[in-house]
Amino acid sequence: MKVWKYNKLLLGVIILGLIAALIIGVQRHQVEQASRQVDLAIDYEGLLELAEREGLPPEQVLKEAREAGISSLAVYETTFKKLNVNGKTTATKGSDILNRYHSGSLTDPAWRDLCASGRVVGTEVYVVGHDPQTYKEVKEDLFRRLGADRVTVLQVGSEEVLAVKAHYESFEKMNIGMPTDEMKAVNAAGFHVLARPSNYEACTPDDVEAVFKRLEGIDVSEIVYSGSQVLGANKSLQATVDKMKEKSINLGLIEGVTQLQFYPQDGMKELAAGLGYDHVVRLYSIGKDELPKLKIDAAVERWSNTDEERNIRIDLLRIYEKPAPDKTLLSTNMEYFKAVHDKLTEQGYEIDKAGTFAAYYPSKILRALVMAGVAAAGVLYLSLVIPALNRRRKLQYILFAVFAIIAAVPVLMGSGSKIRVVAALASANLFPSLAIIYLMDFVRSRKMPEHISLPRMIVTAALALWVTGACSYMGAAYLSGSLADTEYFLEFNIFRGIKLTFVMPIILVAVAFMQRFDIFDGKMDDCDGVVAQMKKILDMPVKIKTLVGLFFVLVAGIVFVARSGHTSGMPVSGLELQFRAFLEKALYARPRTKELMIGHPAFMLAAMAFFRKWPTMVLFALVLVAAIGQGSMVETFAHMRTPIYMSFVRGIGGIVLGAFVGAAAMVMVEIWQAVMARAAKGNQEGSKKD
Numbered sequence: 001m002k003v004w005k006y007n008k009l010l011l012g013v014i015i016l017g018l019i020a021a022l023i024i025g026v027q028r029h030q031v032e033q034a035s036r037q038v039d040l041a042i043d044y045e046g047l048l049e050l051a052e053r054e055g056l057p058p059e060q061v062l063k064e065a066r067e068a069g070i071s072s073l074a075v076y077e078t079t080f081k082k083l084n085v086n087g088k089t090t091a092t093k094g095s096d097i098l099n100r101y102h103s104g105s106l107t108d109p110a111w112r113d114l115c116a117s118g119r120v121v122g123t124e125v126y127v128v129g130h131d132p133q134t135y136k137e138v139k140e141d142l143f144r145r146l147g148a149d150r151v152t153v154l155q156v157g158s159e160e161v162l163a164v165k166a167h168y169e170s171f172e173k174m175n176i177g178m179p180t181d182e183m184k185a186v187n188a189a190g191f192h193v194l195a196r197p198s199n200y201e202a203c204t205p206d207d208v209e210a211v212f213k214r215l216e217g218i219d220v221s222e223i224v225y226s227g228s229q230v231l232g233a234n235k236s237l238q239a240t241v242d243k244m245k246e247k248s249i250n251l252g253l254i255e256g257v258t259q260l261q262f263y264p265q266d267g268m269k270e271l272a273a274g275l276g277y278d279h280v281v282r283l284y285s286i287g288k289d290e291l292p293k294l295k296i297d298a299a300v301e302r303w304s305n306t307d308e309e310r311n312i313r314i315d316l317l318r319i320y321e322k323p324a325p326d327k328t329l330l331s332t333n334m335e336y337f338k339a340v341h342d343k344l345t346e347q348g349y350e351i352d353k354a355g356t357f358a359a360y361y362p363s364k365i366l367r368a369l370v371m372a373g374v375a376a377a378g379v380l381y382l383s384l385v386i387p388a389l390n391r392r393r394k395l396q397y398i399l400f401a402v403f404a405i406i407a408a409v410p411v412l413m414g415s416g417s418k419i420r421v422v423a424a425l426a427s428a429n430l431f432p433s434l435a436i437i438y439l440m441d442f443v444r445s446r447k448m449p450e451h452i453s454l455p456r457m458i459v460t461a462a463l464a465l466w467v468t469g470a471c472s473y474m475g476a477a478y479l480s481g482s483l484a485d486t487e488y489f490l491e492f493n494i495f496r497g498i499k500l501t502f503v504m505p506i507i508l509v510a511v512a513f514m515q516r517f518d519i520f521d522g523k524m525d526d527c528d529g530v531v532a533q534m535k536k537i538l539d540m541p542v543k544i545k546t547l548v549g550l551f552f553v554l555v556a557g558i559v560f561v562a563r564s565g566h567t568s569g570m571p572v573s574g575l576e577l578q579f580r581a582f583l584e585k586a587l588y589a590r591p592r593t594k595e596l597m598i599g600h601p602a603f604m605l606a607a608m609a610f611f612r613k614w615p616t617m618v619l620f621a622l623v624l625v626a627a628i629g630q631g632s633m634v635e636t637f638a639h640m641r642t643p644i645y646m647s648f649v650r651g652i653g654g655i656v657l658g659a660f661v662g663a664a665a666m667v668m669v670e671i672w673q674a675v676m677a678r679a680a681k682g683n684q685e686g687s688k689k690d
Contacts, residue, residue, distance in 0.1 A: 005383075007380060009400075010377075016372075018373060019369075022481075024370070027362065031357055031360045032644065034357075034358060035311075038307055039192070039222065039315070039352065040072070040351050041194045041316050042316070042317045044073040044186055046318060065337060066191065069337055069340070070341075071221070073191045075178065075193050077177055077178055077196070080173075081172045088134040089128065094126060095123070097111065111156060123165075124165055126163055129160070138176055138177070139162060144200060145174070184218070199232070204235075205236050208239040209243070220247070223244065230266065234266060245279075250275075250279045250354065250356055252281050252354065254285075259310065276359060280356065284316070285316040292320070292322065308643070311490065315344075317337065357486050357489050362484060370482055371407035375400055379403060425500065428631065430508070431471065431634060432505045435474075435475075435630055436627055436630060439464060439467070440513065441516070468603070469633060472630040476637040476647070494640070495639075505630065506624050506628065510624055514529070590653075592654060595654035597658075597661060601661045604658075605622050606626050
């Protein structure tokens with residue numbers, strides 16, 4: 001029997017790197033636990049609309065929203081569409097004024113004189129103020145946005161009027177600055193202001209100064225810029241950085257529609273870097289079209305999972321536009337707000353201004369040790385699949401030295417962002433493979449009993465699953481240790497090798513298996529190696545039924561890979577969605593389906609195949625499927641926005657439940673085999689009688 005030797009020096013380096021990775025993991029957990037403050041927000045306009053629909057004073061609705069747990073109200077720049085409704089300032093088409101003049105319905109003599117003198121132009125828009133503060137702000141902002149060549153000040157009787165050269169429909173929707181009256185009303189009602197300003201065209205530092213001047217004296221929780229640009233993009237970003245730092249206001253960025261990274265805004269990355277990532281938070285809002293489809297309890301669960309799994313710290317709620325059965329629209333929404341608030345506080349969150357992550361970047365020495373450990377793991381794997389390398393220790397040391405220098409030196413020099421991603425990718429693939437390889441070598445080196453009872457087999461398989469999972473978790477520690485920093489927590493950087501990690505462990509384990517077992521003749525002690533067996537596979541005649549089987553395997557593989565991630569578009573069945581929802585409610589962290597229902601049960605069945613001496617090809621297939629579960633456990637940690645503790649618990653839950661599912665599968669197989677054996681025995685006895 002071919003004996004594979006494990007290089008103790010490489011194992012020592014791996015253990016040293018693991019210690020460094022665990023230290024980083026503990027530090028990461030402390031950073032994540034320190035950020036447990038969520039801003040529970042809703043649009044100010046949404047609450048005013050709710051008050052109108054219910055025929056209630058805005059003050060009453062605001063008071064109830066505050067009591068329900070809302071902490072901030074989002075205030076957007078005003079528009080003439082809003083101002084024409086509240087009457088504080090109005091914008092009128094010049095053509096409408098002229099029509100009234102010619103029809104005789106324009107009675108104001110000052111306006112009639114203006115029309116008579118030809119100073120009213122039908123294609124212009126005329127702005128009249130009824131509230132001094134609002135008119136002052138509108139006037140200031142119109143000059144900034146349109147310029148003096150498009151805005152003219154007229155004196156109509158005793159009042160000042162603005163004549164604006166603009167297309168009315170576009171002008172009505174144009175942003176015209178943050179309304180101080182709304183922001184003061186929000187603060188007076190006991191809320192923070194979640195400010196939503198937009199950018200100016202060809203924005204200047206003076207424009208930036210004007211925006212922040214409006215915010216003076218306002219209790220602002222965060223700024224989340226509206227539109228496709230942040231304020232100051234692209235030539236005045238430094239002015240925005242300086243003003244936000246001066247006022248100690250954090251930046252909120254909107255999570256992308258695929259729940260990955262951010263809604264793209266020009267200048268957001270530069271602004272975040274200038275502020276410092278410890279002043280950036282992530283915002284999520286359930287889509288306007290999606291919310292009506294969710295019952296309140298489902299929406300509450302969504303917010304709970306969102307904040308816990310994706311580091312969201314600004315929850316921007318929307319109002320339900322239809323009341324729940326036997327409830328008013330107001331009571332429906334207040335019940336929703338309070339349920340979200342109570343759920344989050346139960347999970348240990350504080351509701352107030354959004355919490356941020358500390359600027360966390362691990363020690364270069366710790367990270368370099370992690371890099372060296374990954375290099376050692378890579379050489380160890382090669383030594384366990386290449387017989388010639390396994391026999392030559394000096395060559396292993398040379399390879400390790402080269403790989404370690406390539407991986408560790410850039411990190412020690414203060415860079416190494418790309419090599420860190422490579423190390424994370426290697427960790428996600430190598431350690432699950434090494435865990436299964438170690439198990440294969442362990443069982444090959446020991447004499448197994450001729451017969452083992454089903455209960456003992458189940459216990460043995462479950463213990464083996466736990467041990468293998470623990471070894472795979474070394475890869476999780478390494479992956480996290482390679483990437484962990486604030487930029488990854490916030491998803492400015494993301495791990496982009498996730499789909500590859502679904503396939504590579506299967507390939508790596510397949511190579512190691514065929515170096516140890518003959519998948520054709522059932523030998524469990526030796527083989528001709530992977531190359532010889534691959535040649536035999538390629539030389540095999542193929543039958544139609546084999547092609548059909550391979551086709552289904554290919555389809556299953558495509559579905560397996562395509563269903564992963566956020567942008568695959570591969571639908572998930574309603575039954576599976578219900579099953580996931582059940583697990584999310586029942587457990588702290590829902591185990592991943594590929595572990596719970598595929599990988600870990602296959603691991604248990606692989607143990608059964610080994611003990612019951614099933615055909616080696618069947619054992620081979622089950623071991624490869626088992627590699628899916630081990631790889632998935634590690635790959636979970638590639639989602640760096642998810643707290644490390646949650647990823648850890650998710651994997652443990654997968655092992656526990658997966659072991660139960662696997663045990664049930666083993667029992668069913670045992671029963672099926674007993675029934676088939678009894679049926680075969682009956683057929684034989686019947687044949688003898690005949």
